[in-house]
Amino acid sequence: MIPRQEYDHYCRWASQQLSACRFGEEVVDVAHESASDSFIVESRSASGGKQQYRSRNIAIGVGTAPFLPKWAKIKTLAPLMHSSEFGRRRLELSKRRRVTVIGSGQSAAECVLALLNDLTPEMVAAGASIQWITRSAGFFPMEYSKLGLEYFTPDYMRHFHRIAPVRRREIVADQGLLYKGISFSTIGEIFDLMYERSVGGRDPGLALFSNCAVETLESAGGSGSFRIGINHNHLDEKATVETDAIVAATGYRHAWPEWLDSLKGSVLYTCEWGDLVVGGDFRARRSDGGKGHVFVQNAETFHHGVGAPDLGLGAFRNAVIVNQLLGREHYRVNASASFQKFGLPSSQTAPSSISGDFYAHAS
Numbered sequence: 001m002i003p004r005q006e007y008d009h010y011c012r013w014a015s016q017q018l019s020a021c022r023f024g025e026e027v028v029d030v031a032h033e034s035a036s037d038s039f040i041v042e043s044r045s046a047s048g049g050k051q052q053y054r055s056r057n058i059a060i061g062v063g064t065a066p067f068l069p070k071w072a073k074i075k076t077l078a079p080l081m082h083s084s085e086f087g088r089r090r091l092e093l094s095k096r097r098r099v100t101v102i103g104s105g106q107s108a109a110e111c112v113l114a115l116l117n118d119l120t121p122e123m124v125a126a127g128a129s130i131q132w133i134t135r136s137a138g139f140f141p142m143e144y145s146k147l148g149l150e151y152f153t154p155d156y157m158r159h160f161h162r163i164a165p166v167r168r169r170e171i172v173a174d175q176g177l178l179y180k181g182i183s184f185s186t187i188g189e190i191f192d193l194m195y196e197r198s199v200g201g202r203d204p205g206l207a208l209f210s211n212c213a214v215e216t217l218e219s220a221g222g223s224g225s226f227r228i229g230i231n232h233n234h235l236d237e238k239a240t241v242e243t244d245a246i247v248a249a250t251g252y253r254h255a256w257p258e259w260l261d262s263l264k265g266s267v268l269y270t271c272e273w274g275d276l277v278v279g280g281d282f283r284a285r286r287s288d289g290g291k292g293h294v295f296v297q298n299a300e301t302f303h304h305g306v307g308a309p310d311l312g313l314g315a316f317r318n319a320v321i322v323n324q325l326l327g328r329e330h331y332r333v334n335a336s337a338s339f340q341k342f343g344l345p346s347s348q349t350a351p352s353s354i355s356g357d358f359y360a361h362a363s
Contacts, residue, residue: 007311025051030058030259032267037290059321060260060284061297064252064309071217072248078224083107083249086114094118096245097128100228102214103249104134106142109182111247113190116206121197124205131243132206135213135233142181150338151178152307154316159342160305161280165271168302178306180251212239217246254300268294278303282321295321 015021025043032039041053066082074080079096081089083103093099093115101112115130132139143149150156160168190206197204209230215238216229225244231237264270269277269287276296277285282304284294297317301308319331 022051027257027259030263032263032288032290034288034290037292039292039294055292057293057295057325059295059297062255062257063298065255067251067253068248069214069250071214072246072250074217074219076219076226078219078226079245080226081247083111083247084252086111086247090114090118093245093247098131098225098242098244099129099247100131100133100226100241100243100245101247101249102133103251104136104139104182104210105180105249105251106182106186107251108132108134108247108249109139109186109190111249112206113186113193116190116193116204119205121202121205124197124203128205129203130206131241132208133212133214133228133230133241134210136210137233138210139187139208140177140181141184141187143178144184147340148178150340151175151305152310152312153337154313154333155336155338156342157304157307157313158280162343165277165302168305172301172306175306179310211235263294275300275302280304281324282317283324293324295324297321 015023022043025045027041027043029042030039031042037056039055039058041055041058043051043053045051066084068082072080079089079092083101084107086093086107099115101108101115112130112132119128119130160171163171194204194206211233212230213233214228215231216227218227218229219225220227220242225242226246228241228243228246230239230241232239264274264276265287267286267288267290269285271277276299278296278299279285282295282297284296286292286294296303298309307313316333319333323329323331323333
């Protein structure tokens with residue numbers, strides 16, 4: 001696994017080689033011109049200037065946006081931030097006596113580890129502390145076994161598209177630990193640091209609470225702190241804890257741009273849930289019979305499975321799209337990439353013969 005800093009450096013280097021890349025522009029409208037079956041993209045720069053681009057095909061890859069639950073949307077003077085802000089506001093948190101991190105994914109764990117590294121034994125003795133709260137059943141590792149990672153391959157993506165759309169949503173809802181857990185190394189660093197600091201009965205300065213769902217949040221008077229109302233999922237008991245700062249590691253959600261709504265129905269087909277219908281080739285189904293393609297990348301996981309937002313599949317997604325734009329297979333994209341078969345055995349290996357061969361070897 002390469003460091004995030006190295007990946008950022010690579011992306012910057014690659015973008016500098018491409019003269020067609022445009023930065024600092026926000027797409028504000030995309031209109032379809034039926035006469036030419038082309039799309040007119042309008043963008044606005046930070047200075048207010050507008051640009052227009054015309055294209056036969058477009059690719060949408062808007063990604064996700066930081067998500068804050070309802071309880072976190074209060075007006076306060078005390079630090080309350082999403083984990084995406086942690087890097088630039090870390091110094092601000094170091095000035096607070098009690099800091100609470102809410103969430104149990106990789107982002108939450110990295111924030112906790114950074115805060116714990118900043119917390120000295122002298123600060124703990126003076127009353128400083130960190131609380132780590134999650135509604136999940138525990139602080140579990142992400143599935144990172146070699147066969148588990150095969151769920152992030154084109155093979156699983158192709159299999160996923162054979163499943164009925166209504167079942168896809170149910171399946172993805174049960175696959176959280178494939179992409180929402182914590183890395184073994186981060187868990188190990190946190191545990192080892194707590195262990196070392198607890199030798200001799202000392203307070204390590206970090207308290208972990210699982211199965212605790214945050215229900216309410218309010219300012220604690222004029223003291224610049226919070227009262228967090230939590231409910232234990234198993235005990236069904238409630239408690240209130242106070243803190244001086246909160247890091248909400250509550251994940252990210254897809255936020256489709258407003259301009260996409262103008263294409264729904266008239267140009268792009270939508271399903272009963274109001275979502276685009278995206279095929280295994282990343283094309284959104286058109287409702288107007290037009291020939292231009294609208295490709296969708298990094299869509300919701302129920303479109304392409306848990307690997308939809310995975311960076312490791314970026315090259316595959318791009319290759320599939322480029323082949324369609326060229327009208328030929330410039331990139332080889334159909335080779336098998338996993339050892340396991342995600343569907344049923346083929347008719348050439350019927351269940352009876354599989355059982356016979358297996359038991360013959362097992363005996």
